[in-house]
Amino acid sequence: MNENTLNLVSHLNYKMSIGMLNLSPEGLLKSFKLRLTPCRQEVISLFIDVDYALSNSSLEEKVGKDYDRVTIYRTLRTFLDKGIIHKVLDDEGTPKYALCREACDTHDHNHDHIHFKCLECGETNCIESVIIPKLNLPDGYKYKEANVLLQGICKECNA
């Protein structure tokens, strides 16, 4: 067994609770009917482990020596399409991504939580307990999704 295989095995054994569900990276991929690949497992483990949104470049920094950019990009695309991760837009110009803790489905994200960017550490978090209120649009407009970003100091930096 080489080091990568060992890493993979420890990820597999590592159960993480996502919201109310208790899922391993493997279980999560399986529940979305996704084939297990080393890159998918490693990327999903990262999303489970960190509690802030990750950009493409920060993912490349973490797993870029094992997988090329195209593989990482495709993995993100797949997770996004399946409803495993969602886009988090902050003021940095490039999108970040975070785990969907609500019941999201293929091509159907159901988010109404806000995102919070910390001005001190620069990390952006999902705050699922704060819900974006329903806003009334003028006639003729059709609502699809909302991105609400609040900025300030996060609870770690504020401690």
Ligand SMILES: [Zn+2]
């Ligand atoms: Zn989602």
Ligand SMILES: [Zn+2]
């Ligand atoms: Zn902070």
Ligand SMILES: [Zn+2]
């Ligand atoms: Zn979010």
